[in-house]
Amino acid sequence: NAGVMQNPRHLVRRRGQEARLRCSPMKGHSHVYWYRQLPEEGLKFMVYLQKENIIDESGMPKERFSAEFPKEGPSILRIQQVVRGDSAAYFCASSRGRQDNEQFFGPGTRLTVL
Amino acid sequence: DQQVKQNSPSLSVQEGRISILNCDYTNSMFDYFLWYKKYPAEGPTFLISISSIKDKNEDGRFTVFLNKSAKHLSLHIVPSQPGDSAVYFCAASYTGGFKTIFGAGTRLFVKA
Numbered sequence: 387n388a389g390v391m392q393n394p395r396h397l398v399r400r401r402g403q404e405a406r407l408r409c410s411p412m413k414g415h416s417h418v419y420w421y422r423q424l425p426e427e428g429l430k431f432m433v434y435l436q437k438e439n440i441i442d443e444s445g446m447p448k449e450r451f452s453a454e455f456p457k458e459g460p461s462i463l464r465i466q467q468v469v470r471g472d473s474a475a476y477f478c479a480s481s482r483g484r485q486d487n488e489q490f491f492g493p494g495t496r497l498t499v500l
Numbered sequence: 501d502q503q504v505k506q507n508s509p510s511l512s513v514q515e516g517r518i519s520i521l522n523c524d525y526t527n528s529m530f531d532y533f534l535w536y537k538k539y540p541a542e543g544p545t546f547l548i549s550i551s552s553i554k555d556k557n558e559d560g561r562f563t564v565f566l567n568k569s570a571k572h573l574s575l576h577i578v579p580s581q582p583g584d585s586a587v588y589f590c591a592a593s594y595t596g597g598f599k600t601i602f603g604a605g606t607r608l609f610v611k612a
Contacts, residue, residue, distance in 0.1 A: 390543070419600070428506075428589060428604040429544070442598035477543050488534070489600065491543030 388413065390480050390492035391460075398498045399468045407463040407495045411480030418461045419489060420446075420453060423475045435461060468499045503527045504592050506603035513610050519577040521606050523590030526571065530592040534600070535564060535575050538587045547588070548575070580610045 391410040399405050411418050416437050421429040431445040435455040446453065450468075455461040465472055475496050479489035505524045513519045521535075531552040536544035550557040550564045550573065557564050563576045577584055590603040 392543075421602070429602040431599045431601065434598045445599065479543075488546045488549065491536075491545065493541070493543045 390415075390478060390490050392476075392478050392492035392495050394495060395493060396496050396498070398500060400500050401469055402467050405465040405468050405472070405497055405499075407465075407476050407478075407497070408460045409463070409478030409480075409492055410460040411478075412490050415480035415482050415490070417481045417483065418455050419479045419481075420461075420463050421477045421479065423477065423494075425474075429477060432463075465497075468497075470499050473497055473499045502604075503530075504590055504601045504603040506588075506590055506606050508606050509604070510607040510609065513580045513608065515582055515610055515612050516579045519575075519580045519584065519608055519610065521575040521577075521588050521590070521608065523573045523575075523603055524571060525573075525592050527592070527594070527601075528571070529594040529597070530601075531595055532593050533564070533566060533573050534591045534593075535562075536589040536591060536602075538589060538605070544589055577608075580608075582610050582612050584608060585610045 393408050418435045420432040423429050433446045433453045434442040450466045452464045475494045477494045479491045481489045503526050534549040535547040537547045538544040548559050548562045548564050550566050555566050566573045587605045587607050589605045591600045593600040
């Protein structure tokens, strides 16, 4: 009964490099959400995806950030040319249905940009 | 624009007593509210939820109260246990919307 899986758990990148964060939703879940938590802050919605579709990306910065959820494989959150301000914990959640259903969270990926 | 506010960053309670965590919201379109619990180095876990058609929902030691006119909800934990020590996030969403909006969290300390 595997829950939401995220890898890597910790990721260190130098400024200007790319960061790729992966999320495998729970079995039977086709809805994925990405959140970012900055130190001492709450979770900020970034993007909501269904298989092969981005439904709402209003919380994602317009530049350098992208997300996908292909037909096969995990959802990927990609950050290009990382900057120190990107350092945060990135959480993925999944649900069986739309936003008003309970979301199950993964353990998060902690990104540190040097 | 903080649509969901948890104004108390931390709360300390004695074991066995009641813990009351508060949450205010500004968007009157919200019709579904959730509480999540988070331990360090883990993802949030769902605790309890309430629909706007109700004013109370109870699950064991946890009860959530909703006051729509005041745009306020609270989570009561009775009796509090040391294992309840964690960060609690209030969250809200609305039918037809795609986002769940989270508050900044309240860190609960339950002292033995």
